[in-house]
Amino acid sequence: MNISIFGLGYVGAVSLACLARDGHTVIGVDVDQAKLDLINAGMTPVVEEGMVELMQSVVASDRVRAIRDVETAIRDSAISLICVGTPSAANGSQDQGAVLRLAHQLGAALRNKMAPHVFVFRSTLVPGTVEEVIRPILEAESGQREGVDFFCAFQPEFLREGTSIRDYDKPPFTIVGCNHDFPAERLRALFGHLPCEFYRTSVRAAELVKYCCNNFHALKITFANETARLCEALGVDPFQVMDLLCRDGQLNISKAYLRPGYAFGGSCLPKDLRATLYLGKQRDIDLPMHAGILASNRHHVDHAIAKVLASGSRRVGLIGLSFKTGTDDLRESPLVTLAEQLLGKGIQLRVYDPEVHLSRLLGANRRFIDDHVPHLGELLRETLGEVADECDVLVVGLSSPGIFAALEAHVDSRHYVLDLVGLPNRAALGGRVEGLCW
């Protein structure tokens, strides 16, 4: 393919070298003349393992040239990868100056081009940028229509500096966000041979996934480092602790606990987090990330409360009360917190949980519910149908085939269903269904 690459920093230069190595003809464009001169002389503008030799060989192959002129690059290529920098502005927002200036030039360069050009944004961009900011600029400058005369796609880049050629050849996955088949097919032709899955998604989801991945990496590093600070204070080897943590492929290094849903609770996670924070406090170790977990969890409960109250109805049914499906353990259940808060707001609450029978609750479990929802007996109903009869709003906090079937049988057009669990059958329910965050 004839490819142009805009921005010859780490991402752009490595992409240029690897694409040329794979037999494509590549035009690199940058505003920095020094980078252009280096590349045209067969040298690398970035320090990366393997780049010295690779750049030398691809430039010698005559499949690479580096220029300043945007119009020439657009004319002589069918697909453009945009890899310019998107650093932080002083206030923390994304500085999009470079990519927006470039968008004006790209649009203008498109004016005289008839063949359908594909723009692939590889720079990290805040969600919404391609569709709401860049596409209008390209359309206004070119007088052409995206999706008809030219196409935009967002393909997040996952390479890491230091191992970028290896990462280019073996990315975790290829994600292409686009609204049309043509750019997806072009990108499949370009990257489909890589040894990873190829996922097509919306432009905005692709933009967001990049942030989500980087934030997750930052979270993991900080988790390991906060744990290490605690280990140091306790005289424990942090490498051993983290190594053991990683050896659990069932609950730790796995998909477990990574599905969006309602807040966590129960008799272990909140109390153990609090004890960890106290341990840190006793030894003057600040653990802000760990502290933030509980604060964030409370926000999630508040989010659910706000949605229930926003429904405007006073007749609310809670489907589920225990901290997770299949148990009657009510201790620190975030559904109990929800019930308590709604009762405090004067909501007429009804509760159904197939596992919770007041007469069978004992010990700490009984004491917890007596403290938090003392009149639970008056609120509990034997069936989901009874709750549906008495309420306009149904808050679903349990996830089981029995609950899904009962909801299908009893939800009708009167009901507003707030789904806290990610119901698999929401389309089959008669009422208006809204997810907590989906």
Ligand SMILES: NC(=O)c1ccc[n+]([C@@H]2O[C@H](COP(=O)([O-])OP(=O)(O)OC[C@H]3O[C@@H](n4cnc5c(N)ncnc54)[C@H](O)[C@@H]3O)[C@@H](O)[C@H]2O)c1
């Ligand atoms: N560096 C990484 O490991 C990495 C990994 C994944 C994604 N990203 C993202 O990719 C993007 C590029 O990152 P980078 O580290 O390669 O950036 P970089 O700062 O190394 O390079 C950016 C290049 O863009 C050039 N440029 C600026 N304005 C231009 C214009 N109008 N026309 C042409 N070129 C222009 C600059 O001169 C520079 O050479 C960023 O959005 C970054 O967040 C980076």
